[in-house]
Amino acid sequence: MEDKVKVILLGSGFSMFGMRAMIALEDKGIKYEYMEQDLTNKSPLLLEMNPIHKKIPVLIHHGRPICESLIIVEYIDTVWKSNAPLLPSDPYQRAQARFWADFIDQKVYHASRRIWTTDGDKKEVAKKEFFESLKQLEEVLGDKPYFGGDTFGFVDVALIPFYCWFYTYETFGGFKVEAECPKLISWAKRCMQKESVSKTLVDEKEVYESVLDYKKKFVLS
Amino acid sequence: MASNQEEVKLLGATGSPFVCRVQIALKLKGVEYKFIEENLRNKSELLLKYNPVHKKVPVFVHNEKPIAESLVILEYIEETWKGNPILPTDPYQRALARFWSKFIDDKVVTAAWKSVFTADEKEREKNIQESFEALQFLENELKDKKFFGGEEFGFVDITAVFIAFWIPMIQEIAGLQLFTAEKFPKLYKWSQEFLNHPVVKECLPPRDPVFAFFKGLYQSLTASK
Numbered sequence: 325m326e327d328k329v330k331v332i333l334l335g336s337g338f339s340m341f342g343m344r345a346m347i348a349l350e351d352k353g354i355k356y357e358y359m360e361q362d363l364t365n366k367s368p369l370l371l372e373m374n375p376i377h378k379k380i381p382v383l384i385h386h387g388r389p390i391c392e393s394l395i396i397v398e399y400i401d402t403v404w405k406s407n408a409p410l411l412p413s414d415p416y417q418r419a420q421a422r423f424w425a426d427f428i429d430q431k432v433y434h435a436s437r438r439i440w441t442t443d444g445d446k447k448e449v450a451k452k453e454f455f456e457s458l459k460q461l462e463e464v465l466g467d468k469p470y471f472g473g474d475t476f477g478f479v480d481v482a483l484i485p486f487y488c489w490f491y492t493y494e495t496f497g498g499f500k501v502e503a504e505c506p507k508l509i510s511w512a513k514r515c516m517q518k519e520s521v522s523k524t525l526v527d528e529k530e531v532y533e534s535v536l537d538y539k540k541k542f543v544l545s
Numbered sequence: 546m547a548s549n550q551e552e553v554k555l556l557g558a559t560g561s562p563f564v565c566r567v568q569i570a571l572k573l574k575g576v577e578y579k580f581i582e583e584n585l586r587n588k589s590e591l592l593l594k595y596n597p598v599h600k601k602v603p604v605f606v607h608n609e610k611p612i613a614e615s616l617v618i619l620e621y622i623e624e625t626w627k628g629n630p631i632l633p634t635d636p637y638q639r640a641l642a643r644f645w646s647k648f649i650d651d652k653v654v655t656a657a658w659k660s661v662f663t664a665d666e667k668e669r670e671k672n673i674q675e676s677f678e679a680l681q682f683l684e685n686e687l688k689d690k691k692f693f694g695g696e697e698f699g700f701v702d703i704t705a706v707f708i709a710f711w712i713p714m715i716q717e718i719a720g721l722q723l724f725t726a727e728k729f730p731k732l733y734k735w736s737q738e739f740l741n742h743p744v745v746k747e748c749l750p751p752r753d754p755v756f757a758f759f760k761g762l763y764q765s766l767t768a769s770k
Contacts, residue, residue, distance in 0.1 A: 388637055390637070391644055392643075395643045395644055396640075399636055402636040416610050418624065419618070422617045423612065426617065427598065
């Protein structure tokens with residue numbers, strides 16, 4: 325079976341990291357098979373393909389696994405070079421794209437997670453860090469339509485999946501992202517007009533319901 | 546591509562494994578640069594101007610354009626100075642090299658550091674375990690290769706300089722046996738090969754002052770318990 329289907333993506337539910345890989349594949353019009361993984365009961369395939377981290381996403385190409393969402397996106401961009409390049413060709417611009425994608429992972433992701441997993445002072449600190457990082461990104465975006473400039477690029481792919489999680493952060497955090505970062509919301513709506521994005525991002529209310537379920541199951545305070 | 550000293554600058558701090566990574570890459574590719582020593586306890590205007598986001602070293606500046614984060618800098622150096630490549634040409638092999646470098650940063654560096662420089666004993670124990678697990682993965686990945694990059698050292702080896710030079714130092718300070726020839730024979734052999742490579746040797750900081758610095762840090766941490 326795997327010989328016939330050259331590209332397989334292992335993903336799970338509402339993971340923004342899985343969404344990054346999917347958006348890249350969709351954007352380039354690559355045919356692939358998506359295999360939803362149950363992370364509470366990891367499949368032999370997942371354990372074989374990502375024995376180190378046992379996480380998703382995993383891209384399987386010609387039977388070989390590639391792990392870590394940004395590494396996957398860069399791999400997709402390199403192998404399917406001609407369709408819709410995500411990384412710029414200039415080395416300095418590429419460095420900037422990699423830097424900001426890494427910034428999203430270091431700053432946006434961790435702070436955002438603490439908004440729905442913590443309470444009290446810790447939550448307030450998380451909210452502050454979350455907004456600081458979003459405002460930083462707004463500055464980087466400036467007046468450009470996309471982080472990639474005129475076209476949708478690497479940093480756009482890295483950040484846009486968080487958009488369907490905003491409702492969850494807003495509900496747990498008691499704020500509206502649009503009030504603090506209107507430019508970012510305009511950018512997100514612009515991205516949502518792309519089929520690769522609108523097809524991939526999960527409904528924000530579904531994300532919220534799944535987080536409520538997750539919290540109940542794992543008895544998080 | 547020739548570069549004069551004015552065009553290429555590296556803001557760093559002697560003793561930083563992340564700065565060392567960049568220095569190794571520059572040395573390998575024969576890139577001349579101006580090294581600017583930063584005092585991290587009293588950050589300069591220059592550092593804050595070139596890296597306002599993280600305010601950390603290394604910062605690489607090429608023709609007044611700054612780049613921060615050591616692995617991002619390594620990729621830029623690779624793309625700009627093509628001699629003595631540190632990444633393979635095959636996209637899959639490149640993805641693997643990036644994966645292992647990220648693994649070293651996410652799993653080895655943090656855990657090894659916290660095995661020593663954490664006041665809480667339970668935390669230290671947890672991190673010691675994590676360090677062992679992470680080093681074992683690398684031991685298995687190295688197999689019988691001379692370097693992670695094959696016959697010549699590459700991206701992953703450069704990233705792993707922390708393991709070769711810094712872990713032995715910090716474990717000695719804390720009286721730990723994290724990384725030994727007995728526990729990780731292949732990785733240990735690799736570390737000796739790597740540290741003795743003529744290019745790498747020239748880029749390593751002087752051991753004594755760096756050791757003294759970390760020892761001081763450890764003593765103030767354990768003293769304040």
